[in-house]
Every structure is written in C-alpha cells, then in structure tokens.
Amino acid sequence: MTRTESEASLKIRNNHKRFPGVYALKNASIDAYPGEVLALLGVNGAGKSTLMNILGGVLQADEGEIFINGTEAKILSPRDSEKYGIAFIQQEIQLFYNMTVYENIFLINLKDYKKYKMLPFLDKKLLREKAAGLLSTLGCYVNPNRKVNTLSVGEQQMVQIARALSQGGEILLFDEPTSSLSMKEKEKLFEIIRHLRDSQKTIIYITHYLDEVEKICDKVVIMRDGQIVGYGHALDFDKKRISDLMTPLERSFSKIESASAGKIVLSIRNLSGLKYPIGVNFDLHKGEVLGLWGLLGSGRSETIRTTLGFDEKISGEILYTKNGELEPIEPKKLFKECGYVTEGRHFDGLFLPMPLWENITSANLHTFSRNFFRVLNKKKEKNEGEKYIGEMRIASPDCDMLTQQLSGGNQQKVVIAKWLSKKSDILFLDEPTRGVDVGSKMEIQYLIRKLASEGVSCVVVSSEVEEIQEICDRIIVLREGAVAAELSKSEINNQRLIKACLGEV
Numbered sequence: 001m002t003r004t005e006s007e008a009s010l011k012i013r014n015n016h017k018r019f020p021g022v023y024a025l026k027n028a029s030i031d032a033y034p035g036e037v038l039a040l041l042g043v044n045g046a047g048k049s050t051l052m053n054i055l056g057g058v059l060q061a062d063e064g065e066i067f068i069n070g071t072e073a074k075i076l077s078p079r080d081s082e083k084y085g086i087a088f089i090q091q092e093i094q095l096f097y098n099m100t101v102y103e104n105i106f107l108i109n110l111k112d113y114k115k116y117k118m119l120p121f122l123d124k125k126l127l128r129e130k131a132a133g134l135l136s137t138l139g140c141y142v143n144p145n146r147k148v149n150t151l152s153v154g155e156q157q158m159v160q161i162a163r164a165l166s167q168g169g170e171i172l173l174f175d176e177p178t179s180s181l182s183m184k185e186k187e188k189l190f191e192i193i194r195h196l197r198d199s200q201k202t203i204i205y206i207t208h209y210l211d212e213v214e215k216i217c218d219k220v221v222i223m224r225d226g227q228i229v230g231y232g233h234a235l236d237f238d239k240k241r242i243s244d245l246m247t248p249l250e251r252s253f254s255k256i257e258s259a260s261a262g263k264i265v266l267s268i269r270n271l272s273g274l275k276y277p278i279g280v281n282f283d284l285h286k287g288e289v290l291g292l293w294g295l296l297g298s299g300r301s302e303t304i305r306t307t308l309g310f311d312e313k314i315s316g317e318i319l320y321t322k323n324g325e326l327e328p329i330e331p332k333k334l335f336k337e338c339g340y341v342t343e344g345r346h347f348d349g350l351f352l353p354m355p356l357w358e359n360i361t362s363a364n365l366h367t368f369s370r371n372f373f374r375v376l377n378k379k380k381e382k383n384e385g386e387k388y389i390g391e392m393r394i395a396s397p398d399c400d401m402l403t404q405q406l407s408g409g410n411q412q413k414v415v416i417a418k419w420l421s422k423k424s425d426i427l428f429l430d431e432p433t434r435g436v437d438v439g440s441k442m443e444i445q446y447l448i449r450k451l452a453s454e455g456v457s458c459v460v461v462s463s464e465v466e467e468i469q470e471i472c473d474r475i476i477v478l479r480e481g482a483v484a485a486e487l488s489k490s491e492i493n494n495q496r497l498i499k500a501c502l503g504e505v
C-alpha cells in the first residue's frame with residue numbers, strides 16, 4: 001500500500017550535522033508512517049545514532065527540518081522530544097545506577113504516583129506493581145526494588161525499554177535494542193514491537209542483524225557516510241542488496257580451522273559466587289575458543305567476574321599455568337595475567353572522555369614507561385593507538401579523537417584493541433561483537449580464531465547462536481548458575497544449544 005506524504009507521522013527533511021572533522025549527516029530525509037516499523041541500517045559510523053539523537057533531542061541538526069503529524073517540530077532537548085510524543089531507547093544504557101528499577105522506569109512521571117493528593121508521598125506499592133507489570137510484558141521478572149547496578153546489561157536494557165513504553169509515545173526510536181539481549185528476550189521484544197505496530201505507533205528500529213529486518217520490519221532505510229542511499233519496502237531488499245548498499249567493499253576471510261587442543265592453561269574447580277556461579281567446573285586449553293552459553297541471567301558473566309575477582313568467590317579453586325604445572329591462583333592475580341572485554345563498554349570498558357590512544361594503552365601501561373621514574377612515553381603510546389586504528393579499522397580521523405565521539409561499534413573495537421595490546425595468553429570476551437556491523441563482526445570473529453591459532457586461549461560469552469557456533473571449539477552451557485551441559489565442536493548445533501539451556505538434555 002502506498003501512502004501519501006501527508007499521512008506521514010514523521011518527516012525528516014534535509015538534515016545536516018557536522019562534527020569537527022566528520023560530516024556525520026548529509027542532507028538526510030526520511031518519511032515514517034503510523035503502523036510501520038522502519039529499519040535504519042548502515043555500517044558503524046554511518047550516522048544512524050546521530051539522526052536518532054537529533055529526533056530524541058540529544059543533538060541538534062545544523063540544518064534541516066522535522067515535521068510531526070504535519071507540523072514543524074523544534075526539538076531542542078529530550079524534554080521537547082517527549083512532548084512531541086517521541087520515546088527514545090538509546091544505544092548505550094542511560095539509567096541511574098544507584099536507583100531502583102521502578103524509580104528508573106517512572107522517574108519522569110513520579111508525580112503522577114502520589115499516595116495522597118496533597119502530600120508529597122509516593123505510592124510505592126503501586127509503582128512497584130506497575131513496574132513489575134511492564135517488565136513482565138517484556139518477559140523480564142527482575143524485582144522492581146533492585147538497584148539497577150545489580151542487574152546484568154541485558155536486564156538493564158529491559159528496564160530502558162520498559163521506561164520508554166511507560167511514557168506512551170507515538171513515535172518509538174529503538175537504537176540497537178537487541179544487542180545485549182539473548183534469544184528468548186529478543187523474541188519477547190519482537191512481540192511487543194509487533195503489538196505496538198498494530199496499535200498504529202511509528203517505530204524506527206536500528207539494527208546490525210539483517211535477520212531482524214525480515215522478522216519485524218516493514219520498510220528499510222540504508223545509510224552510508226551520513227547519507228540515505230536506499231529506501232523502500234523490506235520485501236524488496238534482500239540481505240545481499242542491503243549489504244551492497246551499506247558498504248560497497250567486499251570483505252572476505254578465509255576460515256581458520258581450530259588447532260588441536262593444547263594442554264590445560266586454566267582449570268576452574270567447583271567455583272561458587274554469592275549467587276552465581278554454583279559449583280562450576282571447566283578446563284580451558286591452550287589455543288582453544290571456549291564458549292559460555294546460556295539464557296540471559298544464567299550466570300555467564302558472573303562466572304567470568306568471579307573467576308577474575310570482580311565478584312566475590314565463596315568457594316572453589318582456580319588453577320593456572322603460565323608454562324609449567326597448574327597451580328592455584330587468586331582471582332585478582334589471575335586478572336593481571338588476562339585480558340577481559342566486559343559486556344558494558346560504557347560502564348566499565350572505556351574512559352570515554354579520553355582519547356583513543358590512552359584507552360588502547362590503558363591496560364598495559366608498564367610497557368610504555370620510559371625510564372626509572374616510570375614516565376610514560378606518549379609517542380610510543382600514540383604509535384600503538386595508530387597501529388590498532390589501522391588493524392581494527394576503527395573509523396576515526398586520528399588517535400587523538402575522544403572515545404565518546406566515536407560511534408558505538410567503533411567504541412567496541414577500541415575495547416577489544418585495549419586488551420589485544422596487553423597481549424595476554426588468556427582472553428575473556430563478554431559479547432565481543434556487541435553493536436558492531438556485519439563486516440566488522442566477521443573481522444572480530446576472524447581475529448578471535450586467529451588469536452587461538454597463535455596459542456591464545458579465549459573464553460567467549462555470546463548471545464548469538466550463529467556466532468558461538470562459528471567461533472567456538474567447545475561450549476559450556478550454563479543454566480541457573482550451574483553447568484547444564486558441555487558440547488564438543490561436532491555436537492554444537494542450534495537445537496542442542498537451545499535444548500541444553502532450557503534444561504531439556
């Protein structure tokens with residue numbers, strides 16, 4: 001069905017945005033209609049978040065207009081954006097970490113939940129119930145009284161989505177909402193989005209997963225270098241056409257086969273934490289890529305955090321060998337020997353106000369100190385920064401750019417570069433390709449396999465079946481904090497993984 005321009009609920013006209021050294025948005029125009037899910041696609045740095053940030057009132061365009069239901073909208077702040085009926089789920093988690101789940105969800109509208117009309121007391125019971133209700137429609141059952149800083153990144157994402165839904169906007173912007181959700185949670189979110197579409201909301205949906213376009217999107221907009229290079233019905237755009245428009249460069253990799261498993265470099269014995277893990281056992285071999293698989297909240301990240309001393313170890317033993325025999329080691333000491341790409345790059349992965357080079361060298365500063373007084377050799381550090389910008393194709397004019405000025409996917413590459421620069425024998429990677437585009441994702445997966453072939457042992461948490469299947473030699477499946485199954489390379493397939501994490505094997 002073709003609709004006339006006047007039916008568009010949102011019209012973006014000739015928007016431009018320049019940053020120092022980067023022309024992030026060039027003459028972008030888009031129409032979006034009620035009852036439609038519009039996919040916004042493009043490689044890392046294409047300008048997707050910039051456009052959404054303008055609609056969300058986080059940034060202002062240098063030139064251009066925005067019309068909402070036919071009337072020109074002046075969006076100068078997030079408050080304005082909300083007034084125009086726009087609800088924005090941003091790419092990076094934006095929550096108050098030391099407040100509770102329900103406070104975060106209803107923060108803006110707290111005054112609507114007073115217990116008595118004239119007195120300044122909140123009806124906390126009602127707030128908690130409402131919050132729990134909203135979250136349960138998303139298939140998320142966290143206690144609304146919990147502080148947000150005790151939640152996993154996936155659960156935090158659910159709280160963000162619940163907050164946006166509670167505002168009841170007519171135009172909903174989702175900037176990579178599924179990048180930290182696992183399969184079950186994704187399906188729930190898709191159901192919600194379909195429901196919102198059926199109730200005539202306008203939805204703009206940014207994603208790097210082209211499968212999601214087929215699943216829930218009606219139309220596609222493709223961006224490249226700040227410009228709109230493709231627009232039309234999703235049915236007319238297959239994956240090949242979309243990726244050709246997204247990037248004219250073909251990037252191909254030869255597959256690296258796994259090396260035969262070497263000796264054990266790390267042995268986790270009966271490891272238990274405060275809640276999770278519960279009595280977890282596994283060995284990691286030299287040159288192996290070991291996957292930790294499970295549903296959101298199954299204890300994957302907690303297992304890594306307890307192993308490396310970020311969460312308290314209650315019982316169990318960790319054995320480690322550098323070259324000789326396996327010997328007991330304390331988690332914090334083990335961390336000094338390892339690399340750890342955390343799941344929340346904004347929370348604990350990066351120094352955002354610092355330049356790229358300082359981030360890249362930050363885990364390995366002692367190798368850049370110049371002399372007895374430990375003065376850092378900035379030139380050497382910058383060279384290291386430049387090296388990884390080149391090797392990892394980080395889209396940045398130079399290594400002096402501040403990390404917060406990079407697009408989400410490029411920030412993720414900086415986190416990985418930081419740990420590669422440390423050159424550890426063991427690398428823990430929690431959702432390593434979160435938010436990176438299809439081409440870069442293949443590059444990172446290739447890199448992990450290449451590191452393994454050079455003798456580095458990797459432990460990878462990923463919520464994506466394809467990814468974990470592609471790169472792992474062996475998978476430990478976790479369920480409710482404990483090991484539910486172990487699958488060898490030949491046993492890894494979609495069904496086995498899903499059955500194992502649901503406890504059906």
Ligand SMILES: Nc1ncnc2c1ncn2[C@@H]1O[C@H](COP(=O)(O)OP(=O)(O)OP(=O)(O)O)[C@@H](O)[C@H]1O
Pocket residue numbers: 019020022023024042043044045046047048049050051091395404405406407408409410435437
């Ligand atoms: N505050 C800023 N200062 C300078 N440059 C910026 C700033 N914000 C964004 N940019 C640049 O604008 C370009 C577009 O970034 P944007 O975040 O819109 O990309 P994106 O399409 O959302 O990418 P991703 O998929 O990685 O999230 C990038 O080159 C980025 O470095």
Ligand SMILES: [Mg+2]
Pocket residue numbers: 048049050091175407408409
């Ligand atoms: Mg982005």
